[in-house]
Amino acid sequence: MNAQKPDNDRLAYHVGRLNLSGLTMTRVLLWLVAITIVSFVIGFGILAVSGELHPDAENKMSPFRQTAAFSPNTTTIPLGGAAAGIIGITMGAGDVTISGDAPAAALMESTVFSTASKGQPEILSFVNGTEKTVTMIKKGNDNNKWFSDHTPNNWEIRVSETVPVDLNVELGAGDSRLELGSLKLDSLIVSNGAGDTEIDLRHYHGGPYHAEIHNGVGDLTLRIDQTSNTRILMHQGVGDIDTSGIVQTNENYTTPGFNPALPVNEITVTQGIGSIKLEAV
């Protein structure tokens, strides 16, 4: 009967008698078990020690990056009787959208889509006389890249349309979309790092403003209202500049019908190596 066994169950015969320089199947299994246990212990140990596995409800205890947005965290900053606002937004990495339509009696409302433990910005606010200042800051991940990478980080910020604001936006890596046509701007400063930025000032009917836009590596699209009295001073960098519906005079770009005697919206654009598209619609 034993002689027939290899014919009856050849795979079992060969697997059972697999011997590669003393490496029996039992040893292979034991090695695999040991490798599995040790690898998982070290892997998840690194995550645990580096604080990547937080036992909170929003963390799925997964070693993989989360690709979906997490439950949003919304913060509302009330006006608190202020007649004007200064808003500073600093984001290291992630996507940001800024628009009007903040709730009534609120200077700003932000919704952050990120993990509870990571990506949550620090929001500070204080009132100085009739002016309220809000800063929303989250710089890049401080951890070593070997141990941690950025999780998705999306901010949606809504600004009051009822009071004039000074808006200062500093962006690192990530795309941003600023829909500011419904705001009342006193000033606007935008510093763009590596992502693409789109600034939409169409339908702007607030007071005259002064804007400084520093474009980095990414592309910049600036849309203004064709009927506005706007002058753009361009400090050209390496990238291309495309214009549409705008009158160019040396480094100055103006809207059709521009009149320097009237209140002027002054925009200074400093180009980096990204391309710039100027549109007057």
Add this chain to the structure above:
Amino acid sequence: MLQNEQEYIRILRSRLEGTLPREELDDIISDYTEHFTVGKVNGRTDDDLWKSLGSPEDVAREIRVMHLVKKAEDVRSCKNIFHAVIATLGLGLFNLVFVLAPFILLLVMLLVIFIIGVLFTILGPVAFVYSVLQLMELPAFAIWVSPLAGIFISIGMTSLGLLIIIGEYYLARFFYHVAIQYLKWNISVITGTECTA
């Protein structure tokens, strides 16, 4: 139809030819011929013996099932166990529920485990490569929360996949044995005989 010895033997032989080896078939035919011979010596008629033995179709079906189950037991293969299961269905429609359904469930379970093992074995090295690429700071390939942890977890995934595949083999062997025993028990319950063919 004439219910005599010749007709009985003819039907039995025709039903079993191609299924059983020649020697085994001759032995069985010889047994039934002897049964008729002894019966006639004792004064029983062909018709009476026919009824006492049961129809040759049923007898051939039972013998065929027992033979296929024994064959599946002796020579393990997917083909043999499949033939044994299909043959067992011929013993009664209720075996669709008592044999075929558990057999399919078992197959699906083993298939799922096998697929999981293969996926782990394949995805482990892929995830390992992604870890290395992530360490090179290529954000497009960043799938791990921590690339260093990803390297170790990738290795663990691969070895776990191999363990699952090997374990699947032994699990399949175990269930094969259980299935054979179950088929034997099923046949013995239906035919009232011990499956030792």
